[in-house]
Amino acid sequence: MVSSYEASLEELSVHRIGNKAQNEFYNLSDQPLEITDEMLGRLLMQYFLIPFEKENEVYRFMHSSSDLNLNELFHFSSHIFADESRFHELSGQITKHLFDISNHPKIKSGELYIARFKDLQLEGQLVDAIGIFKSETKEPFLKINSAQGGFDLSYEEQGINIHKLDKGCLIFNSDKSEGYKVMVIDQTNRNDAAYWKDEFLKLRIRNDNFNKTSNTLNVCKDFFSNKIEEDFDISKADKIDLLNKSLKYFKEKDSFDIDEFAEDVIGNEKAIKSFKNFAQDYNNEFDAGLEGSFDISTAAVKKQARVFKSILKLDKNFHIYIHGNKELIEKGFDEDKSMNFYKVYFKEEQ
Structure with missing residues (x-):
């Protein structure tokens, strides 16, 4: 800044x-x-x-x-x-x-x-x-000048904003x-x-803490949004839950450690291995400086949080925003309607 x-x-x-x-x-x-x-x-x-x-x-x-x-x-x-x-x-x-x-x-x-x-x-x-x-980029703009008995109005076609x-x-x-x-x-x-x-x-x-934090969050977003479904059968709700857990980890921790992150957020051994391989490939390709641990930049987390989407889009009828416990949402299939459905549990409306 x-x-x-x-x-x-x-x-x-x-x-x-x-x-x-x-x-x-x-x-x-x-x-x-x-x-x-x-x-x-x-x-x-x-x-x-x-x-x-x-x-x-x-x-x-x-x-x-x-x-x-x-x-x-x-x-x-x-x-x-x-x-x-x-x-x-x-x-x-x-x-x-x-x-x-x-x-x-x-x-x-x-x-x-x-x-x-x-x-x-x-x-x-x-x-x-x-x-x-x-x-x-040039823009037209108006100019108003005082004149006898009122005002003159003119314009500039090639002005700079x-x-x-x-x-x-x-x-x-x-x-x-x-x-x-x-x-x-x-x-x-x-x-x-x-x-x-x-x-x-x-x-x-420059590989400082801001950029290391941004790069690692990009890796998490790309892996949980796209790569993970290539190797595992996972629902969109579960993918959103992993994205939310990732962001929560970065908001609550002072430093990033890939082993701790993998255990806290992913848990599954095969998925952890896949994530680490994905992160290593990203690091090799972009020289992102993701080796070892680093202090988490709160400014980078705040900026990247804007692109972490927690929206479950259902056809063109509904959008479900998932911010917390994924156990409160269940997916099923209605035989009579031949349609998928989600069941959402809550205590009160707001």
């Missing part, structure tokens, strides 16, 4: 970038933007930084060769942190790099803002940072040897947008 209470925007360069696949080009500005309007400065800080205040994931720069200097953004950032006088020059190099990898025909053109911040707070420390932000940052990243001058600390925003949620994090920035997740 980022705090900008003590932060200041030291320098800002703005460039225009098109889609290379659409035969568009880029346009570099000659010098950094001079911001003399105090209100404009505050609005830019809000536009750039507010979206990161609710983010918890921290990434690192990486390269497939393991040589960080071959990662373009790591290279450019290192030079900016070492010599601030090269900021605007290197902001142009960053723009050219983004243009070179913008090869998907659906990537939108837009403005690229590259900023230098002082005293952003991350994980309790004040750190200088570089921000890279791209605005792709400062509450909707399309893409952004913050690169913190911390942990250089490990690939810096990097945070990312990408609001487009399209497959073609993977270029921002994977191709432009080239990031890997």
Whole structure:
């Protein structure tokens, strides 16, 4: 989580970038933007930084060769942190790099803002940072001005909504040897947008307790929602019960231990073996850092709890929310109606 209470925007360069696949080009500005309007400065800080205040994931720069200097953004950032006088020059190099990898025909053109911040707070420390932000979505908005005898109404067709940052990243001058600390925003949620994090920035997740907790909860969700029914005959109510038990374990425990979790939540030896194999395969594929025990992150549990579904959907007629004891719900089959049914026990209505 980022705090900008003590932060200041030291320098800002703005460039225009098109889609290379659409035969568009880029346009570099000659010098950094001079911001003399105090209100404009505050609005830019809000536009750039507010979206990161609710983010918890921290990434690192990486390269497939393991040589960080071959990662373009790591290279450019290192030079900016070492010599601030090269900021605007290197902001142009960053723009050219983004243009070179913008090869998907659906990537939108837009403005690229590259900023230098002082005293952003991350994980309790004040750190200088570089921000890279791209605005792709334009919206019309109305403007009302006072006029003699009333008001004038006009509009702007290509306005930028400062509450909707399309893409952004913050690169913190911390942990250089490990690939810096990097945070990312990408609001487009399209497959073609993977270029921002994977191709432009080239990031890997940092294996801290937040990400280990998130990854392990993802493993639990995938296993109990999908994988377990491949190996075992299990009802949907039982699958929901296992999901609820998983979430309960993470909410009540301070640390995660896979053996303790397996005994407390699963219990069945064959299912435990299947779960551990599934977790190991996930860890090998994604380098998720799931070996051994780790302290559970309450922030990660709170975030992941939103996607743990405890809803039993019955045709299009009923939804049953299962939050507690699965022994209070029974499944059966009615011969006369040739239909399945559930019997639910309760003490009182609310």
